[in-house]
Amino acid sequence: MVDAALFAIKELMAAHPEALLYGQDVGGRLGGVFREAATLAQKFGDERVFNTPIQEAFIIGSTVGMSATGLKPFVEVQFADYLWPGMNQLFTEVSRSYYLSNGKWPVSTVIRVPIGAYGSGGPFHSSSIETAVTSIRGIKIAYPSTGADLKGLMKSAFYDPNPVVIFEHKGLYWSKIPGTEGAKTPEPSADYVIPFGKARMVIEAEASAVTSGESAVVVTYGMGVYWAQKAAKAFPGQISILDLRTLAPWDRAAVMAEAKTHGRVLVLTEECSSPSFAQSVQGAIAEECFEFLDAPVQLLGAVNVPAIPLNTTLEQTMLPNAEKVEGALRSLLAY
Amino acid sequence: MVDAALFAIKELMAAHPEALLYGQDVGGRLGGVFREAATLAQKFGDERVFNTPIQEAFIIGSTVGMSATGLKPFVEVQFADYLWPGMNQLFTEVSRSYYLSNGKWPVSTVIRVPIGAYGSGGPFHSSSIETAVTSIRGIKIAYPSTGADLKGLMKSAFYDPNPVVIFEHKGLYWSKIPGTEGAKTPEPSADYVIPFGKARMVIEAEASAVTSGESAVVVTYGMGVYWAQKAAKAFPGQISILDLRTLAPWDRAAVMAEAKTHGRVLVLTEECSSPSFAQSVQGAIAEECFEFLDAPVQLLGAVNVPAIPLNTTLEQTMLPNAEKVEGALRSLLAY
Amino acid sequence: MSKKTTIPFEKAFKLMATAKSMAELYEREKDTTSKYVHATSRGHESAQLALALHLEPKDYVAPYYRDDSLLLGIGMTPKDLMLQLLAKVDDPFSGGRTYYSHPSLNDADKPKIPHQSSATGMQAIPTAGVAMGIQYREQQGLASKEELGGIAVCSIGDSAMTEGEISEALHMAALKQFPLLMFVQDNGWDISANRAEVHHSNAVEYAKGFTGIEAVDIDGTDFESAYTELGKIIKTMRKERRPFLVRMDVPLLNHHTSGVRKEWYRDDLEEAAKRDPYPILKAQCLKAGVSEKELDQWETEAGQFVQAQYESALSMPDPQPADLLTMISHPPPLLKSAANVRPKVLNLR
Amino acid sequence: MSKKTTIPFEKAFKLMATAKSMAELYEREKDTTSKYVHATSRGHESAQLALALHLEPKDYVAPYYRDDSLLLGIGMTPKDLMLQLLAKVDDPFSGGRTYYSHPSLNDADKPKIPHQSSATGMQAIPTAGVAMGIQYREQQGLASKEELGGIAVCSIGDSAMTEGEISEALHMAALKQFPLLMFVQDNGWDISANRAEVHHSNAVEYAKGFTGIEAVDIDGTDFESAYTELGKIIKTMRKERRPFLVRMDVPLLNHHTSGVRKEWYRDDLEEAAKRDPYPILKAQCLKAGVSEKELDQWETEAGQFVQAQYESALSMPDPQPADLLTMISHPPPLLKSAANVRPKVLNLR
Numbered sequence A, B: 001m002v003d004a005a006l007f008a009i010k011e012l013m014a015a016h017p018e019a020l021l022y023g024q025d026v027g028g029r030l031g032g033v034f035r036e037a038a039t040l041a042q043k044f045g046d047e048r049v050f051n052t053p054i055q056e057a058f059i060i061g062s063t064v065g066m067s068a069t070g071l072k073p074f075v076e077v078q079f080a081d082y083l084w085p086g087m088n089q090l091f092t093e094v095s096r097s098y099y100l101s102n103g104k105w106p107v108s109t110v111i112r113v114p115i116g117a118y119g120s121g122g123p124f125h126s127s128s129i130e131t132a133v134t135s136i137r138g139i140k141i142a143y144p145s146t147g148a149d150l151k152g153l154m155k156s157a158f159y160d161p162n163p164v165v166i167f168e169h170k171g172l173y174w175s176k177i178p179g180t181e182g183a184k185t186p187e188p189s190a191d192y193v194i195p196f197g198k199a200r201m202v203i204e205a206e207a208s209a210v211t212s213g214e215s216a217v218v219v220t221y222g223m224g225v226y227w228a229q230k231a232a233k234a235f236p237g238q239i240s241i242l243d244l245r246t247l248a249p250w251d252r253a254a255v256m257a258e259a260k261t262h263g264r265v266l267v268l269t270e271e272c273s274s275p276s277f278a279q280s281v282q283g284a285i286a287e288e289c290f291e292f293l294d295a296p297v298q299l300l301g302a303v304n305v306p307a308i309p310l311n312t313t314l315e316q317t318m319l320p321n322a323e324k325v326e327g328a329l330r331s332l333l334a335y
Numbered sequence C, D: 001m002s003k004k005t006t007i008p009f010e011k012a013f014k015l016m017a018t019a020k021s022m023a024e025l026y027e028r029e030k031d032t033t034s035k036y037v038h039a040t041s042r043g044h045e046s047a048q049l050a051l052a053l054h055l056e057p058k059d060y061v062a063p064y065y066r067d068d069s070l071l072l073g074i075g076m077t078p079k080d081l082m083l084q085l086l087a088k089v090d091d092p093f094s095g096g097r098t099y100y101s102h103p104s105l106n107d108a109d110k111p112k113i114p115h116q117s118s119a120t121g122m123q124a125i126p127t128a129g130v131a132m133g134i135q136y137r138e139q140q141g142l143a144s145k146e147e148l149g150g151i152a153v154c155s156i157g158d159s160a161m162t163e164g165e166i167s168e169a170l171h172m173a174a175l176k177q178f179p180l181l182m183f184v185q186d187n188g189w190d191i192s193a194n195r196a197e198v199h200h201s202n203a204v205e206y207a208k209g210f211t212g213i214e215a216v217d218i219d220g221t222d223f224e225s226a227y228t229e230l231g232k233i234i235k236t237m238r239k240e241r242r243p244f245l246v247r248m249d250v251p252l253l254n255h256h257t258s259g260v261r262k263e264w265y266r267d268d269l270e271e272a273a274k275r276d277p278y279p280i281l282k283a284q285c286l287k288a289g290v291s292e293k294e295l296d297q298w299e300t301e302a303g304q305f306v307q308a309q310y311e312s313a314l315s316m317p318d319p320q321p322a323d324l325l326t327m328i329s330h331p332p333p334l335l336k337s338a339a340n341v342r343p344k345v346l347n348l349r
């Protein structure tokens, strides 16, 4: 998946002189701690691709001014955990510029945020923060789970006049985790774009299972897509998986349609379960699909503790995985 | 309600030399922009009650160190909107100290945060931010709606070894808004405390209405309590109102019991409705009470726009009020 | 006016009289004007006008809530400002969505103003971003001829300078040497906290920690010298493309805001009144050859004009409920997506 | 050791040899030790030990992820540190919850260490809070005799100094004059970004903007002089109760962390190696009268000790799943609530 972002940015920077990229360690010497900006400085020069000091507030907030002068900055914070020092700029300045200037000053920027737990990253390099970020209105938020989606959404984000946060799951960058090979997709062509607010059907239950009332849908995003895919193998033909792909806006229409089709829904997230963005989606489904539900909408997320512990056993105990999803699906289908 | 906080703090500071209070404009000259710290500096001296520079990160984060030395700081940010510059310290340092030091360093502090819309306060003095804050695990959060509750929770917060955020609704400080007179309660005695995680029954539907299936419960907090009370007048004897009083932890047991009793639930918040803390509560109720519900759990919150506009008409259009609650209850009861 | 001078005394005095009349009117009509919280520039007028009269359409400026004189100085009318005061739908800055003197502007003939929040100091980073953008466009050859030499001005109160984010903006300005002017209006107050309670020293001292930012102390009550000093600095910035900080020493003569009133806590009002920039400018005008009569007339005219503008603003329509839902998100361009995913030999990592 | 000296050369050398052996062991055993990300102090040892050997139990210190020598210096064993490296349940700092050299400690016989995050620079405000607490307790007469004269030390990398929050901590230290020592370890690197890319000047220059903080430049490769200089400063702080900043000039000899390796991007490794503090201390020991033989023996012993400690740490148990749910929230005291709400004539506003 990491190459998808790179290729998208390369194509965009080649075509648009107003595009530039800055953040910590994205410059030529390293090209990003995940190599997510590798070769960009070599290709576009040290003025267009440069390192910033450790100042997340500046990284986020400077986009307001850069964009006002007509530029299109890609910026990056190194880990989602470190978006917090920039959260004030995101809330106070970036998200509200357009609405409160009554449409005069959209902030056009793409904020790349590597996120998620990936093999004992520990409490300050693994946090999921989408609930806090989706609670900020006025920004768009993508959370792709495959290379093609990342490329298509990066394109879309770039051309979008509004500020966009792209959560990029570190565990999917290289598909080294067993079961995540699906994140490596064929490379889409240069003009491939994915609009915001359109979910993706990952796998679809068979019509017969749907008709007989023995199917369920998993609504998820990010790493959840892979946990669900693996878990679904235990219930051949019975499971649909819907990947939200973007969290703001999220694809209400597709989610509700699937919920009504199956009557059994599992909302799955890597984040702590409650309160959470995912639990909000659960609430929305339960309200809108009340008469179509054959079972309570289930929610599966991480155990609600203050931080993701470093130790592997503790981390695994906390986070969802395919087995836990399988268990949830089993009880959902048996309801 | 503003006096309740003052009286609680006065009693605590008189009894505990390790207690002190600091924040912007809380010092002797003004005593808080809402007079919420009035007379404290006069009573306890300018060393125990003092102004800080405009540094919300310092206000929040310094409590970690102050508490480590054995002190008990009350601190204040002037408006919930301005908690954002301190959000990083709240997430990164305050909330995680106890868990990641494996219990060695609880951060004992009470963080006062005036919140909520109160008569055209506009986009930077009215924001509700509880979704973002409740998404931070490792802190306790109170949101009282009456003077007695504020006093009792302030006491509880002080003696709690964990960090506590108290949201104090500015619109309830003086009960000047028609319908909020109920926030003025008799003053509880000095040893009155309210534990965290215990909701309060504000009004209770009549048994007959419950039996005949014509009752509903409103689960809410803060200003919602008053909107609900006013709206309930249109349905005499049919409405129970449960005031959560604390959002972290929140009283699951009471909420679920009420939901099961009535089978009809409205979750009401002043915050934008989706995604939100309230919508998460909605999700939790819908999951746990699935078999007891006679109608979908309803959610009512503010319209989802990036900021609360200044103009009164726009503000009123955005925010919930008694009429909107009445409408929601009417359709809930008619379901 | 007889004597020759390069200082725009007439313009400055007329604007200052206008600003003063506005502050007086807001106080007089406070039952109406205080519905929505607002602050005025009383005491800061000379500083603000001295800056405003040097700005050009190619510049960007981030005024703060006390900058109504600055806004008049760049060409906004009292009515423009009052439409925001009253949260009217035709408020040119925000359509009634945000407070008085929280401007945003993208007019061809005036300096550009990105969105301004109320959060003290939070404009510093966005404005540093503007300066970085100006520099980038020049260095990459993206700037049009008209843009060349533009600067970004961050106007800010003395007490907002202690916010941590300010240091990030200053670090970057010092490091990258982009044309950012930090315009610090130092009135010695932080709502009710005074200088001694919240500052170890002043903004010029603070700037010493940022090697490469030139810092200058200016008497903000003296229009003539402030105008001259700022003129020199801005000229240098247009040419040498580097950052400056100025500390404008000014008194705060009016309330902190309409909601936090001076009589509640100020202990220095008499002293502050002695530093009123208004009589100072008056004296400078007289010295420059303006007659007493002219000054009186300009004052009277300003008062009448402000009153008329207020009445006109009052009569304007309010936003309608449906206005809540406009301008939430800028429509994205319609992009044609290639449906085909071109398979490659190697899948994407 | 024959000659008389007040410098604890023997202790320092033994600790430094231990730290160096640990770094070598981690590299040698990297298949095991790199499971969890970690950094070592190679290059920074003299600076850290010079500080550590002056600290007392009444002090507070906030070490950062590169401070393993500092931790040895205050009395932690290699095994203590390795238990965290391996995220073992008996890790004395966090029970396996957080990374190597992310300490927290509340032992009676050692300096206190509040919780330490990985977020660069975010320890500055909490540590300033400690210093403010120390000052408050002294001023209010709450401090015990044992507490008096304690200081708070914030250890930090050069590049973390640009975070906005640092300026808030420094502002408050300058304003309130509390006993905070900012201990800046300047290795000229910010992961892969070098000094020139991210700094306009250094920490001592930056401190000039904070009137009232005394700032001192110290050669962190020279144990003897660093120990002496820091001794003077800390003595002054214990007496005069005011803030200091020191910039310890040091080379970074090892990887940034086990996950971001030096050979990928460092262009100054040869130059850095010339400033290795280890041979410098060795020479100083010899000069102070320690024999070559003694030094060799201490080195050998350190290596053996580190190996033994590693094996012992390895054999310790891992956390169990149930350990996820302990220490989430400190149980509050049981408070008896008066059920009665005493009615007053006037209701509470």
Ligand SMILES: Cc1ncc(C[n+]2csc(CCOP(=O)(O)OP(=O)(O)O)c2C)c(N)n1
Residues within 6 Å of the ligand: B024, B054, B056, B078, B082, B085, C066, C118, C119, C120, C156, C157, C158, C159, C160, C161, C185, C187, C189, C190, C191, C252, C256
């Ligand atoms: C982030 C933030 N914190 C607190 C406030 C509340 N507040 C409004 S004005 C003000 C004082 C600002 O003083 P200064 O910057 O000196 O400007 P002045 O009003 O004196 O012109 C404060 C604390 C705010 N608006 N934003």
Ligand SMILES: Cc1ncc(C[n+]2csc(CCOP(=O)(O)OP(=O)(O)O)c2C)c(N)n1
Residues within 6 Å of the ligand: A024, A054, A056, A078, A082, A085, D066, D118, D119, D120, D156, D157, D158, D159, D160, D161, D185, D187, D189, D190, D191, D252, D256
């Ligand atoms: C808030 C935050 N942003 C980014 C990072 C990623 N990061 C880890 S170490 C580091 C460089 C720190 O350099 P310095 O402070 O000089 O310490 P050194 O590693 O050189 O000892 C960065 C950017 C982080 N840990 N925290």
Ligand SMILES: [Mg+2]
Residues within 6 Å of the ligand: C157, C158, C159, C185, C186, C187, C188, C189, C190, C191
């Ligand atoms: Mg001021």
Ligand SMILES: [Mg+2]
Residues within 6 Å of the ligand: D157, D158, D159, D185, D186, D187, D188, D189, D190, D191
């Ligand atoms: Mg460094």
